[in-house]
Amino acid sequence: MTTVEHTAAAGRPRAAGAGGARRPLTARIAARAGGGALRIFLVLVALFWLMPSVGLLLSSLRGPQRIASSGWWQVFTEPAQLTWDNYARLLSDGKVTGSLLTTAEITVPATLLVVALGSLAGYAFAWLDFPGRDGLFLVVVGLLVVPVQVALIPVAGLFGAVGLFETTAGVILFHTAFGLPFAVFLLRNFFAEIPRELLEAARLDGAGELRLFTRVVLPLGGPAIASLGIFQFLWVWNDMLIALIFADSGRPPITVALQQEVRQFGNNIDVLAPGAFLSMVVPLIVFFAFQRQFVSGVMAGAVK
Amino acid sequence: MSAVQVSEVRRRGGRVRRRVPGSRRLAAGFLLPALLLLGALVVYPIAFSVRRSLFDAAGTGFVGLDNYGAMFSDDGIRTALRNTVVWVVVAPAVSTVLGLVFAVLTERIRWGTAFKLIVFMPMAISMLAAGIIFRLVYDQDPQRGVADAVWVAVHDTFADPAPFPGARPRPRAALAPSGGGAFSTRAAVRAGSPVELPLIAVRPDDLRGARPAAEAAARPGAVTGTVWLDFTRGGGGRPDVLDRGEKALAGLRVEAVRGGRVVASATTAADGTFALPGDRAAGARLRLPAADFAEAYRGVDWLGPALVTPAIIGSYVWMWAGFAMVLIAAGLAGVPRELLEAARVDGAGEWQVFRRITVPLLAPVLVVVLVTLMINVLKIFDLVYVIAPGSSLRSANVLALQLFRSSFGTDVDQGLGSAIAVFLLLLVLPVMYVNLRRIRKERRR
Numbered sequence: 001m002t003t004v005e006h007t008a009a010a011g012r013p014r015a016a017g018a019g020g021a022r023r024p025l026t027a028r029i030a031a032r033a034g035g036g037a038l039r040i041f042l043v044l045v046a047l048f049w050l051m052p053s054v055g056l057l058l059s060s061l062r063g064p065q066r067i068a069s070s071g072w073w074q075v076f077t078e079p080a081q082l083t084w085d086n087y088a089r090l091l092s093d094g095k096v097t098g099s100l101l102t103t104a105e106i107t108v109p110a111t112l113l114v115v116a117l118g119s120l121a122g123y124a125f126a127w128l129d130f131p132g133r134d135g136l137f138l139v140v141v142g143l144l145v146v147p148v149q150v151a152l153i154p155v156a157g158l159f160g161a162v163g164l165f166e167t168t169a170g171v172i173l174f175h176t177a178f179g180l181p182f183a184v185f186l187l188r189n190f191f192a193e194i195p196r197e198l199l200e201a202a203r204l205d206g207a208g209e210l211r212l213f214t215r216v217v218l219p220l221g222g223p224a225i226a227s228l229g230i231f232q233f234l235w236v237w238n239d240m241l242i243a244l245i246f247a248d249s250g251r252p253p254i255t256v257a258l259q260q261e262v263r264q265f266g267n268n269i270d271v272l273a274p275g276a277f278l279s280m281v282v283p284l285i286v287f288f289a290f291q292r293q294f295v296s297g298v299m300a301g302a303v304k
Numbered sequence: 305m306s307a308v309q310v311s312e313v314r315r316r317g318g319r320v321r322r323r324v325p326g327s328r329r330l331a332a333g334f335l336l337p338a339l340l341l342l343g344a345l346v347v348y349p350i351a352f353s354v355r356r357s358l359f360d361a362a363g364t365g366f367v368g369l370d371n372y373g374a375m376f377s378d379d380g381i382r383t384a385l386r387n388t389v390v391w392v393v394v395a396p397a398v399s400t401v402l403g404l405v406f407a408v409l410t411e412r413i414r415w416g417t418a419f420k421l422i423v424f425m426p427m428a429i430s431m432l433a434a435g436i437i438f439r440l441v442y443d444q445d446p447q448r449g450v451a452d453a454v455w456v457a458v459h460d461t462f463a464d465p466a467p468f469p470g471a472r473p474r475p476r477a478a479l480a481p482s483g484g485g486a487f488s489t490r491a492a493v494r495a496g497s498p499v500e501l502p503l504i505a506v507r508p509d510d511l512r513g514a515r516p517a518a519e520a521a522a523r524p525g526a527v528t529g530t531v532w533l534d535f536t537r538g539g540g541g542r543p544d545v546l547d548r549g550e551k552a553l554a555g556l557r558v559e560a561v562r563g564g565r566v567v568a569s570a571t572t573a574a575d576g577t578f579a580l581p582g583d584r585a586a587g588a589r590l591r592l593p594a595a596d597f598a599e600a601y602r603g604v605d606w607l608g609p610a611l612v613t614p615a616i617i618g619s620y621v622w623m624w625a626g627f628a629m630v631l632i633a634a635g636l637a638g639v640p641r642e643l644l645e646a647a648r649v650d651g652a653g654e655w656q657v658f659r660r661i662t663v664p665l666l667a668p669v670l671v672v673v674l675v676t677l678m679i680n681v682l683k684i685f686d687l688v689y690v691i692a693p694g695s696s697l698r699s700a701n702v703l704a705l706q707l708f709r710s711s712f713g714t715d716v717d718q719g720l721g722s723a724i725a726v727f728l729l730l731l732v733l734p735v736m737y738v739n740l741r742r743i744r745k746e747r748r749r
Contacts, residue, residue, distance in 0.1 A: 238430030
């Protein structure tokens with residue numbers, strides 16, 4: 001390396017003198033070689049990160065005997081073994097489709113409710129004046145980090161008393177309640193940013209508070225509401241713990257249905273692998289379609 | 305990052321005094337649904353859990369702090385506690401370091417966005433799905449589990465697999481077991497008289513392509529001999545005699561041992577013969593070492609009691625390193641480029657720039673990421689519940705899982721379950737305090 005530097009410096013003394021800010025040739029060669037190594041390293045990391053999911057996908061496309069006797073990578077040498085049979089069996093059976101439907105029945109209302117109640121409260125905290133507002137908001141912020149585990153036993157008792165235990169409605173309410181602190185926190189901060197003049201102008205035009213809320217605040221809060229919605233949607237869709245305790249065991253959501261299958265792991269990968277993949281389809285679509293909103297939701301939720 | 309944005313928002317919001325006449329009733333209407341739900345399902349449960357944790361399993365007898373004492377004295381729960389500590393220390397740190405490395409490195413490649421997408425994607429899927437994915441990855445059979453397939457491949461590159469696992473001499477043959485899976489001749493060997501070392505119980509698979517064994521030639525000044533499979537296909541062979549057509553065992557290591565030390569060694573040729581220098585080997589005993597017969601390496605039992613927690617932490621890192629990476633990358637975008645360039649012009653190496661400038665500037669983001677992940681890890685449940693097989697569930701136990709089992713499992717003690725819940729809450733109180741102080745400070749400004 002040093003030789004290269006010397007010959008280069010001797011061969012082009014003027015260039016070296018003129019381009020004072022330029023880095024020495026060794027550094028540039030090292031950077032180029034390093035760049036190659038860096039690229040290879042990152043390609044390897046990316047493959048490494050993809051491998052588990054690819055393994056699941058390919059496993060889900062192999063027959064039960066194949067799964068039991070060999071690894072999914074056999075697919076690369078024998079692509080003919082790929083088959084839709086597992087999916088066909090799973091979908092015709094109706095159990096998985098039913099659970100996916102239950103998951104949707106829980107996720108959609110829980111998301112809409114959090115957005116609706118969160119933006120109402122967020123607006124009140126941002127733009128309405130009432131005694132104890134700041135203290136109340138602090139309480140809500142304090143609730144951000146409360147672990148759901150604290151509520152499992154008491155809420156089970158509470159739901160039992162009012163007939164909500166093991167019902168879809170109960171699961172929805174639980175998710176809504178624990179989604180609210182973050183929703184209120186995020187939306188209050190976003191709404192507070194709306195220029196006051198805009199609201200004043202609308203009021204002068206004779207708009208009431210409710211109209212102001214639906215016509216001005218909600219549309220302007222679009223980006224924050226989208227982030228919140230995506231975040232909450234994925235959180236509820238992917239939840240297993242709360243569903244395990246509060247969901248109707250006769251009509252379990254997909255996570256609980258699959259979890260029951262996991263208990264006998266080993267001889268039912270032909271059910272588990274396609275089932276897990278089906279449960280991932282909706283979150284992955286949401287993720288790829290709304291990456292930007294998801295990322296900003298994740299960033300805002302970094303304190304949660 | 306979020307903290308910075310939020311404080312910006314808050315300052316602007318705080319400067320404007322908002323007052324809407326007669327808005328109290330309106331405010332109540334706007335707030336009521338949210339506050340009702342929060343009160344009934346979040347605030348009331350906290351109070352209930354604190355109270356419940358002071359009562360026994362039946363919920364009728366007051367036991368004071370006994371449930372908290374049980375948390376630290378019960379063996380099973382102590383394991384859970386210890387594992388939770390390991391989780392909280394290791395998982396966030398590893399995720400953050402990886403996130404930092406990825407965030408910094410992806411800035412230098414053109415397909416950085418694609419890379420980030422790949423690493424970030426696992427965050428979108430459920431811990432249940434991730435659990436199933438990693439049950440497959442960690443399958444102990446190297447034929448099926450990719451982790452062990454890779455591990456065994458690497459292992460076998462550095463350590464040759466034994467040529468004839470399971471092979472052994474007949475009882476009362478010239479060879480006898482000499483401990484640890486090796487076989488030695490009963491008597492010392494002499495130069496010039498070939499040694500016959502017959503073995504049996506060789507797997508047909510290991511014999512594929514084997515040549516017929518040959519009698520070793522007697523050579524003065526050398527200890528020669530043959531190792532072969534003493535079994536004639538189709539029958540008719542005599543025990544301990546090299547019959548025609550019996551197969552040679554090639555590639556076996558033969559050692560001459562004298563006084564416990566290996567004085568010479570050789571490897572059998574394709575016809576099963578070997579030769580050792582007579583001056584050293586004569587008078588020694590011959591030994592076929594255990595390495596000739598060891599069972600094939602079966603890989604690591606990832607989900608066994610010893611490794612199950614690190615293995616599950618691995619799956620967590622797979623899910624959450626992307627989170628750290630995205631947050632840190634956003635923070636990195638705010639680092640002034642001129643500062644880094646100036647340092648480089650001053651002759652600082654890339655490592656120095658990273659260590660002395662990038663990391664200190666990112667410190668606030670790193671803290672947010674670490675704390676967020678710690679809170680998240682405290683509540684870890686699904687991954688452990690799904691990945692740990694029944695036999696290792698005890699060794700993999702964590703507080704959130706123990707809470708679930710104490711509260712809703714077979715041997716229910718909701719007093720104990722509540723105590724664990726309150727304990728988890730106590731652990732996040734410092735973070736709650738920091739959050740609240742930050743907001744109040746911003747308000748006063």
